[in-house]
Amino acid sequence: EALDQGLQKTKEGFFSKLAKAVAGKDKVDEEVLDQVEDALISADVGVDTTVAIINRIEQRVARDKYLGTSQLNDILQEEIMSMLTSAPSNEFATFDVPAGKKPYVILVVGVNGVGKTTTIGKLAHNFKKNGKSVLLGAADTFRAAAVDQLTIWSDRVGVPIVKKEMGSDPSSVAFDAVQSAIARDSDVVIIDTAGRLHNKAYLMDELGKIRRVISKKMPDAPHEVLLVLDGSTGQNAIEQARHFTAATDVTAIAVTKLDGTAKGGVVLAIANQFRIPVKYIGVGERMEDLQIFDKAEFVDSLFS
Ligand code: GDP
Numbered sequence: 001e002a003l004d005q006g007l008q009k010t011k012e013g014f015f016s017k018l019a020k021a022v023a024g025k026d027k028v029d030e031e032v033l034d035q036v037e038d039a040l041i042s043a044d045v046g047v048d049t050t051v052a053i054i055n056r057i058e059q060r061v062a063r064d065k066y067l068g069t070s071q072l073n074d075i076l077q078e079e080i081m082s083m084l085t086s087a088p089s090n091e092f093a094t095f096d097v098p099a100g101k102k103p104y105v106i107l108v109v110g111v112n113g114v115g116k117t118t119t120i121g122k123l124a125h126n127f128k129k130n131g132k133s134v135l136l137g138a139a140d141t142f143r144a145a146a147v148d149q150l151t152i153w154s155d156r157v158g159v160p161i162v163k164k165e166m167g168s169d170p171s172s173v174a175f176d177a178v179q180s181a182i183a184r185d186s187d188v189v190i191i192d193t194a195g196r197l198h199n200k201a202y203l204m205d206e207l208g209k210i211r212r213v214i215s216k217k218m219p220d221a222p223h224e225v226l227l228v229l230d231g232s233t234g235q236n237a238i239e240q241a242r243h244f245t246a247a248t249d250v251t252a253i254a255v256t257k258l259d260g261t262a263k264g265g266v267v268l269a270i271a272n273q274f275r276i277p278v279k280y281i282g283v284g285e286r287m288e289d290l291q292i293f294d295k296a297e298f299v300d301s302l303f304s
Pocket of ligand 1: 111112114115116118119149256257258259281282283284285
């Protein structure tokens with residue numbers, strides 16, 4: 001239900017275009033398909049994904065000789081779903097962490113403003129609600145506002161935070177956070193990092209150092225590197241995903257702000273394009289507004 005609401009703008013945008021495309025027409029023809037293509041592009045499903053979907057519908061039209069416009073919805077849903085079958089799926093259907101990895105170390109990366117801090121707060125809330133003890137690490141030591149925001153979330157959710165003065169070495173904060181989580185017997189430690197995308201070498205060095213230092217404390221950590229992307233920026237989010245996946249080994253993606261945008265199709269493009277599972281989606285500003293991404297549920301919700 002929250003998902004349906006969160007996708008409202010995307011649905012309105014897409015289906016009003018689709019309705020126009022088929023208005024007064026019984027048969028799916030070139031003209032209809034051109035407009036379906038426009039509707040998919042507007043929803044930021046991405047050019048490659050759109051072209052692939054249109055090609056598949058064209059093949060169906062050629063094969064069956066006739067395709068009624070009344071079938072278009074069902075066929076689109078089917079084609080989008082089948083495109084997604086090869087996209088990696090989530091390992092967990094709930095806010096849980098694997099056994100034998102305690103504390104489970106999540107390093108959160110992404111450009112400033114995408115909703116990183118908010119997503120960390122929401123994650124902490126959900127893990128805690130699911131009976132896990134959580135600790136936060138404020139390793140974005142470049143922006144006072146980032147530490148302040150994270151502190152507010154730690155108070156709000158009621159979980160401890162490890163932080164240091166501005167300008168401290170981010171990797172030393174990360175180290176302390178992991179150490180503190182071990183000492184407290186925490187289940188999960190979520191570490192915020194600076195979202196500076198000045199240049200790739202810089203990002204690689206900085207994240208590389210944080211990773212090395214963490215693994216000194218815990219050899220198999222970080223267990224997860226979560227990239228946060230702002231869904232309302234559409235193709236920009238794809239561009240950021242390219243940069244970050246080139247700079248470091250990203251293992252999961254969160255797409256935020258889907259509630260405020262008609263570009264929700266970008267989740268499909270991201271799921272399709274990178275061999276990395278989209279694990280979470282943000283559909284609002286409240287703690288409850290983080291959901292575990294499920295391909296089938298998402299597509300169902302788009303078409304319901
Ligand atoms: P950061 O700079 O990446 O840490 O970004 P913040 O977490 O501070 O978020 C930036 C803004 O986006 C804040 O006003 C958040 O409330 C808002 N925000 C984050 N996630 C969502 C979401 O899923 N939906 C909406 N509507 N707003 C969000």
